[in-house]
Amino acid sequence: MPIQTSVVNKDTRFRDIIVETIGPEIFDCYQCSKCSAGCPVSFSMDILPHQMIRSVLFNQQEKVLAANTIWTCASCETCTTRCPNDIDIAKVMDVLRQLQQESGRPSTVPKVSQFHAAFLGAIQKNGRVHELSMMQDFSLKSGDLKEKLKTGGWKNDVKLGLKMFLRGKLKLLPHKCRAVADVRKIFNQAKEHKKA
Amino acid sequence: MKVSFFPGCSLEGTAREYGESIEAVCKNLDIDLEELPDWNCCGASSAHCTNEFLSVALPARNLALAEESRQDLVTPCAACFSRLKTAEKALAEEKDIDLGVSFRGDINILHILELFCRDELTDHIEQQVTKPLAGLKTVCYYGCLLVRPPKIVAARHWEDPHTLDRLMTALGAESIHWPYKTECCGGSMVLTNTDIFHHLIGRILDMAIEAGAECIVTACPLCMANLDTREEELSEAKGTNYNLPVFYFTELMGLAFGDQDAGTWFNRHIVDPTPLLKAKGLL
Structure with missing residues (x-):
């Protein structure tokens, strides 16, 4: 990438x-592209990891x-592991995702943040x-279900869901841990932290 | 030996046979797994992609609970392991954020594979083998978070790990060396970026088959689910016919130990491994 x-x-x-x-290590990036070379999903990216660091x-x-x-970054940590200058590239991606979600602007791949929202x-x-x-929540709120009803993709989901159910892999009711009050407190603290 | 056990959310559902086989194997090896009382979800990828504080505070609560018991903390999930180790490091560095928990760092945090690879257990495991997995050709699939980043998870060999390979050899199986031991299965992309996900699992399955493997061995509920439950869907998308059994490594330990319940674990798989095991005279 010419400067x-x-x-x-x-x-x-x-x-x-x-x-x-x-950390200040990010300034040490000399654009060796090792992160992009090892990235298993680089083929799907419009800007490669080493270009992201430069930007x-x-x-x-x-x-x-x-x-x-x-x-499309899978958080596989290959880039961070191999960076010769100790730049935590996967964490750069984390911070960028956090900033993008906080910005309130629409995401280019909305399903990913919708999944994280359902999970959290x-x-x-x-x-x-x-x-x-969690899967039901994601499926409804992300429009995944609607999409699959149109394309017929729901049939595969039902087929797989049924197989999993018959094999005892689908727990029907949630287990509420007694710690839920502690956990909610952590979520509230996280919100406060964001504001600060 | 007594340790604290952090099962993680999937052991109650999709990874049920992982939990069942772990329980059986630990009983054989006289390891007392004491489930961490009132543990909470580690936050997985969703927390670290969304909120920095949450990504440390959620697992940190579990670390504080574990330290109260003064026992090492063992988890079977590579993602939980990664989040717990990341929180351990953040707490050690005492980053400016007050997490409201105290953790001195006096206990070890281990993935269950590491526990079984401890020197004092190696001989014990070999002695327990009553039905060697002779002739079973496996490839060991470590995935991402068991070995990366090595600075967090303290992996000794992250590009070409061999702990699981050695364990499989100790059970009598043939562990084939292959180049995709630590490739990524796509994690939660199974739901959000299906095309990318198919590409990732397709190349893992293709490479395993090219290497001559009859099955894949995993140590992570997400790797297992992504491979085992999606072979049929991928076959339809690519016009091929994948039918490669995938195992949790503890299931193969239980099988080699002669555990009577092994059949019920295998019946939970989507890709039926019983024809392969019967052909090898192991079931």
Whole structure:
């Protein structure tokens, strides 16, 4: 990627947030592309991991948060593991996902945040994730069910669900752990933290 | 030996046979698993993708509970393991956030595979083998979070791990060396990015078959679910016919130990492994 100095945004507030969480190692990136070479899902990304790091350093907030990269990243940690400069690239992706969700702007792959919302909602409700109700919640709220009713994809889901049920792999009722009050307190603290 | 046990959410549902086989194997090895009382979900990927505080505070509560018992904490799920280890590191570094829990770091946090690989258990495991898995060709699939990032999970060999391979060899199976030991199964993308997910599991299955494996061995509920439950769907999407059995490694331990309940674990699989095991004279 040729360096175009004209694209460097002088306002460093965006980069500062990321440096604060990740550490100053991010400045050591010399664009070796090892992260992108080892990434198992790079084929699906519009901006490759090493390019994302460069863009972060250039303060290109709009470009980075609009990339589908943050939503197709599988959090497999290969990039972080192999980076010769100790940059926690997977965590950069985490921070970018967090910032994108906080921004309230629509995501390029909305299903991913909808899944996370359903998953965290399940924890908040019972302290633990009850797989069946979490899946139902995700399916309804993300429009996944609607889509599958149109395409006929629901048939496969029903077939697999039935197989799992018959094999005793679907727990029908959630287990509410007694710690649910503690867990909800953690969620409230997390909200406060975000505001701060 | 007594340890605290953090089962994780899937052991009550989709990974039921993992829980059942762990219980049986630990009984054989005189390991007393004491379930952590009132444990909560570790937050998995959804917490670290959404909120930094949540991603540490949720597992940290479990760490504090475990430390009260003064026993090492063992978990069978690679994702839970990764989140618990990440929280351990964050608490040790005392990042500016007050998590409201006290954790001194006096206990060890282990994935259950690591527990079985401890020196004092290696001989014990070999002695328990009454039905060696002779002739069973396996590939060991470690996935991502059991070994990465090594700075967090303290893996000694992260590109080419061999703890599970050694265990399979000790059980009498043939463990084939293959290059996709630590490839990614896609995790929760099974629900959110189906095309990418199919690509990822397709290449794992193809490579296992190319390597000459008759089955895949896993140590993670999500890896297992993503492979075992989706072979039929992938076959339809690609016009192929995948039928490669996938096992939790503890199921194969139980089988080799001659456990009478092994059949019920295998009956829970979507890809039926019994024809393979019968052909090898193991069932």
